[in-house]
Amino acid sequence: MKIVAHFEIPYYQIVNEEGKITSDVPEFAKDPDHLIRLYRVMILNRLFDLKAIALTRTGKLGTYPSARGQEAVFAGMGDAIEKEDIFVPYYRDVGTLIQRGVKLKEILLYWGGDERGNAFECGGKDFPYSVPIGTQMLHAAGIATAFRIRGEKRAVLVTCGDGGTSQGDFYEAMNVAGVWKLPVVFVICNNQWAISVPRSQQTASQTLAQKAIAAGFSGEQVDGNDVIAVRERIFLALKNAREKNEPTLLEIVSYRHADHTTADDASRYEPKNQRELEWKNEPIARLYTYMTNLGMWSKEKDQALNEECAALVEQSVQDYASIPSVSPEVMFDYLYAVLPEAYKEQRDMLIKRGESAHG
Amino acid sequence: MKIVAHFEIPYYQIVNEEGKITSDVPEFAKDPDHLIRLYRVMILNRLFDLKAIALTRTGKLGTYPSARGQEAVFAGMGDAIEKEDIFVPYYRDVGTLIQRGVKLKEILLYWGGDERGNAFECGGKDFPYSVPIGTQMLHAAGIATAFRIRGEKRAVLVTCGDGGTSQGDFYEAMNVAGVWKLPVVFVICNNQWAISVPRSQQTASQTLAQKAIAAGFSGEQVDGNDVIAVRERIFLALKNAREKNEPTLLEIVSYRHADHTTADDASRYEPKNQRELEWKNEPIARLYTYMTNLGMWSKEKDQALNEECAALVEQSVQDYASIPSVSPEVMFDYLYAVLPEAYKEQRDMLIKRGESAHG
């Protein structure tokens, strides 16, 4: 017997749960404005989530998936990715979408049950949310293939949850990214739960990061409550992708401090106290402590920022409310590039019915 | 940065290409009869393949996939598995099927285009060949789940090719086997090609064995031209499965000394000389040398064995030729447990037509 291959999985953290530095601080994090930008996205995300949850209670939104406790991964990604790159979200990535230029009212519109929320007024070719779990990993690999074919130095960033790693598509995407050397970064937002199924029942692999070994490239774990580490590792992985066509798998480890969605009730399955125990790690307080310790942040600044973000959220709710309703025939208008003859009669019928329903 | 996990992939060989021992010889291999049994299966498999290929040329068989060069893996599996275990083949596993009690004439019947070849006169619940690549890995996991639910100490052995490792089903099956601790042994028959696609274009992973790391259990490479190593490693893996509910992934490394199937022409894509270069490793000569060196085998014995096997193959062709043809309405007879009313008219029509076609 001889050993023909061996592998290691690293874990990255820069600031620990006490706000203390545990390894070298990257350049970007020495700029207070940069840290505050990251912090702001996290605050905005958290306040937006609370508002969105409230809106589902009054029927103004449908189901909504909160990012509470996971804000660092979404803020870090949005900050690390370049404009020319392409972002392929799953469905919890509000924090990143904001930074990609998507309006809060569009996000509300989407979760309010309207596909116009996927149309992104800012344009661009980022993907819409992916509801069928795991499928988006392959889209990311395809986009990265397009970049390679065209010789463009752009990267793709794609996300899924810990549950998403069980899907065949997740693995097929990593496998082709490895063998075709695709400029894509796969991010697992490990929040320890896939609805009611805990991480331990999802897979026996010690880390999710090691799943990259199956595809022949490197995987790493990152402390997902440390936005500085998250941003830095994603930034470097994207750089590697762009410059060396090296894919990377990043497992961002945090916790879901919320029901799966507003349609879920975690008290049915989540062990009592677990959320409380995990709360000491949550990412916003950590960066707050870190920045306050360094004297670049204060209670007063924090309050002002919270107020500013709350106002933005409030405004987005008003903007959302004033979006004109949509004509039912859009169902047909975006079905094909040009609606085939065969369906015109159905479209006409729909319009006629819509009129009589209103009149 | 700290290291949170590390992994190694071992490679096993017992007898090398010169017939020399390179590590401890397992108990079973000290029994000459046992070795001769293994050798016999390999010879039978090789002769059968040659005959089957000849039969496709005269239209007596359809497409046929030869095991030439890979006989050790099929012989080793059939020898290692217990009767009570379940075998789930892909489509190149003739050598194993023989040992499971499937008749050569049934194998001919199958590749001759007749589902009766899947009916296995010997009975049992082994699976038929799986044509849709990768799907069978999940069946194996399901069978193993049944054993666990019933508390039966049985194992499942399932095979696929190197190409098959790219399918999502392959990964999903390993993942559930890991997390549910299923008594299943996954065997990759790595013959370096998936039709025309070489191993290097299938995946970037350094070994195929390391794909098990993604599922949290151990994977190993085995010299697939060393039937002693193959038999031993599969035997131990099955034992582990039965006794400890531990799944294992075994990558058996050999070479496809044949076209993919009789419908293929490898000269279109296989580098010139590669097959010749690989031939020095082929498994039958290796065991021949090993046994001859030890004085347990000879040219004369070899000739006698070859003659005996050739006769068996010849007999199977005759048996095959004398199998009565099948009535077309079997299409309906095995479709449901009891044919629903809705299809009886179609069945009657088919019978009527069959009669008039003959008459």
Added chain:
Amino acid sequence: MAEITLVEAINQALAFEMQADPNVVVLGEDIAKNGGVFRATVGLLDKFGPERVRDTPLAESMIAGLSIGMASQGLKPVAEFQFMGFIYPALDQIINHASRMRHRTRGRLSCGVVFRTPFGAGIHAPEHHSESTEAIFAHIPGLRVVVPSSPARAYGLLLASIRNPDPVIFLEPSRLYRWAKQVVPNDGKALPLDKCFTLQVGMDITLVTWGAMVKETLAAANRLAKDGISCEIIDVATIKPLDIETILASVEKTGRCIIIHEAARTCGVGAEIAAQVAERGLMFLQAPIQRVTGYDTIVPYARLEKIYIPSENQIIETVNKVMEFA
């Protein structure tokens, strides 16, 4: 005896059959501790334990493939797909294996599985949660496709499906999960898997439907009765194999036929029924067969889903049109 909803009837049938037959095993995503996102499997984990009530990793092809393997060794897996929009990764296993295991092994192995899934629009769910693609399954030889539309039929048809040795696709109209309550005795009595149910006897026109559209069809027939139009309503219930005899007998009587389904029109199951009625009942027809169906579009996200689903009014208008045909 208390009245129960359709989803409670599903739960009652599962519990009954798990008690009666130790080979029945339930699996799927979030079905154990959480009791299923629609609560169809609630309580089963406590009653029957984690070996027989299994939360799976998140992978639908895996759920189907595992079930096929389990069934081959004599277990009776009843697997849940969380929504019909997520059953597609399992289609390969269903089409290439489940439907043909018995056929290709000449009966040596079989595949007695039940694949349950909620389907249809109208519950304000996210994208991809509102599909009605029963026609895909209805096209595949070797499968059975069953759709209950009341608590009692859900109970009796699910029991029949579990006891049936063939692979069954069991489609539960999520819009009806909590619509109407009914007393459903827990007597373990199965309903036939090869018969339509005539929900209402009528003389003037035959309305053929299934699943959630039974709701609008009953309501429309109720209103039409006040105008003196007597509708015969047939709940197909088992879509494959199709009990065309019951439908033909009704059309022979009424001379008129409308098929109502939520799925997209083109190549929906309504086409098959219309085709068979046209082939075999042409002489009875006093007016062209009509279909009232979902549009040939993607099922829209929540805002427009009500407009997508065929309405009571659409059914009434179509009935009136067909009744006026001379």
Added chain:
Amino acid sequence: MAEITLVEAINQALAFEMQADPNVVVLGEDIAKNGGVFRATVGLLDKFGPERVRDTPLAESMIAGLSIGMASQGLKPVAEFQFMGFIYPALDQIINHASRMRHRTRGRLSCGVVFRTPFGAGIHAPEHHSESTEAIFAHIPGLRVVVPSSPARAYGLLLASIRNPDPVIFLEPSRLYRWAKQVVPNDGKALPLDKCFTLQVGMDITLVTWGAMVKETLAAANRLAKDGISCEIIDVATIKPLDIETILASVEKTGRCIIIHEAARTCGVGAEIAAQVAERGLMFLQAPIQRVTGYDTIVPYARLEKIYIPSENQIIETVNKVMEFA
């Protein structure tokens, strides 16, 4: 100019369009160095290089998902699935994404892909290599489904499919790959994607078919002509969207209609055509519409496949039956 086979015409169209449009990329299993197991892509690797002619790892969901990603950025992927029996792992990507990318992003992203695959029985292939499940795709809104039946139509329809901005399922009847040769000028002229082709004008009966069954239908019509029965033959060619007008116009003229397809009968595309003719052409019909189709069974392995495929005789018998109807 040399005559070429259907598969050569496919190759000619691919090469033409790859030359004309640098965005066209071809991918699939064994399509590069090996030129495809049916040789449809032979020579493309040499002409256009490994960036644009890509052998993929062995995974069909991956092939579809990659193509969707590529198309979203403006490439034109033409992906081959080696046989239709192996397209099923890709159904999730096709149904949940390809068909609705434009719809769900309100036109911001689109999915101009062509998914090619050989289909049908009759070539003595192994199990799972002989499927005809076009009805599955025909049911999915947002897709186009195209089936050529001659070298010229293969060329023109494939060019049209590649140039079309919608996702196209392009089904190639493998039984016809090398059946008949034809001169096919390499002029880059596309054929319409929304029209049936009337292959033969006739007065007595309309035979509607597509794909490989065009062969038996033409042969049957030929023999029927000798008995004085004049058949109009329509090759549907584009199954979705369906050009029902051409079919209806023909039935209006002949008063009789038979639909012929190789796929299993129940919920096959023939049902949709029959339903539409029954709905909209009832007044023209002098006899019930009939379908001549594959049986509702698994397509049998090679020994019995000929018996499975509808025969010339079956078509003739059915025509005679319909002609006798009074």
